[in-house]
Amino acid sequence: MTPFGQDQARWVVQPLVDVGLAAEEVGDLVFRLAFQAVVGGGTDVHRVVADRPAAVRAAWRQTLGRLMVAAAAG
Numbered sequence: 141m142t143p144f145g146q147d148q149a150r151w152v153v154q155p156l157v158d159v160g161l162a163a164e165e166v167g168d169l170v171f172r173l174a175f176q177a178v179v180g181g182g183t184d185v186h187r188v189v190a191d192r193p194a195a196v197r198a199a200w201r202q203t204l205g206r207l208m209v210a211a212a213a214g
Contacts, residue, residue, distance in 0.1 A: 144210060152206045155199035169200070 144152070156166045172188045189200040 144214065148210050148214075152210055153203055155202040155206070156196070159195045159199045161196065161199075 153166050169188055189197050
């Protein structure tokens with residue numbers, strides 16, 4: 141698997157940016173997802189946004205979907 145290019149990475153997280161999250165918040169969510177995947181095993185990927193507003197949770201689902209598409213294409 142090749143690393144994501146900058147444009148591809150931007151496309152993956154764009155739904156989170158569109159709902160108003162700052163780059164630092166997006167980075168924090170992605171880091172928490174990666175950390176839980178490594179440390180927590182098959183953890184619930186939606187738990188990282190469970191305390192966020194509905195719009196952010198919906199954007200997170202879209203981001204995860206885009207991440208899977210990008211990973212499959214890579």
